[in-house]
Amino acid sequence: MGSAADGVEQLRSGLVEPAIALGWQVAVTLTPNAGRWLRANGELDRLETLTGLPVRDSPRLPAEPRPHPVATCYVVAPATANYVAKLATGIADNQALTQVSEGIGTLGVPVVLFPRINAAHARHPAWKQHIGALSAAGVHLVHGPDVWPLHEPREGPAAQPLPWRAILTSLPGGGRTGS
Numbered sequence: 001m002g003s004a005a006d007g008v009e010q011l012r013s014g015l016v017e018p019a020i021a022l023g024w025q026v027a028v029t030l031t032p033n034a035g036r037w038l039r040a041n042g043e044l045d046r047l048e049t050l051t052g053l054p055v056r057d058s059p060r061l062p063a064e065p066r067p068h069p070v071a072t073c074y075v076v077a078p079a080t081a082n083y084v085a086k087l088a089t090g091i092a093d094n095q096a097l098t099q100v101s102e103g104i105g106t107l108g109v110p111v112v113l114f115p116r117i118n119a120a121h122a123r124h125p126a127w128k129q130h131i132g133a134l135s136a137a138g139v140h141l142v143h144g145p146d147v148w149p150l151h152e153p154r155e156g157p158a159a160q161p162l163p164w165r166a167i168l169t170s171l172p173g174g175g176r177t178g179s
């Protein structure tokens, strides 16, 4: 899953390619905003070619077959502050939220989430509750000063690579399938 935060442009090279190399079958779902971004820069097509599956950024019609296999694990990276707020409060008004909302409540399906936020997002009065709710529900959060130091808006380093390695090692078995 990817949402419309800086760094989603690196989803293929940062997460999907390494996960496939580790033995995972990867299916990509994006929020509608992230879908718009990656369609515009050609990454959506490249992700489809790489995974051999359609990239989803909208729900199917009831009569259409499910385009993705049943997920055994969900990774949300990057997750916007908006995505985190909606997920934590049970809002599922797009495909990327629908799947992970259900994943959180499905027994035995791990959910890993990297909030791609800044210091201002973290000071929002509801932020601690959102993170607390997701953590209490068993979501593995990739956050903290070691993996993602928070900067004030527009004051971080120009290119701040997302912590893809920390995200990958948070997958079951440290990322390796079958372990």
Ligand SMILES: Cc1cc2nc3c(=O)[nH]c(=O)nc-3n(C[C@H](O)[C@H](O)[C@H](O)COP(=O)(O)O)c2cc1C
Binding pocket: 002, 003, 004, 005, 006, 031, 032, 033, 034, 079, 080, 081, 082, 083, 116, 117, 118, 121
């Ligand atoms: C260029 C650009 C970069 C953005 N980066 C972030 C970000 O890093 N984190 C964040 O929470 N929101 C970021 N936003 C704001 C989100 O895109 C916005 O809140 C949007 O509604 C999120 O939609 P989604 O959560 O459905 O993908 C960015 C917006 C733009 C235009």
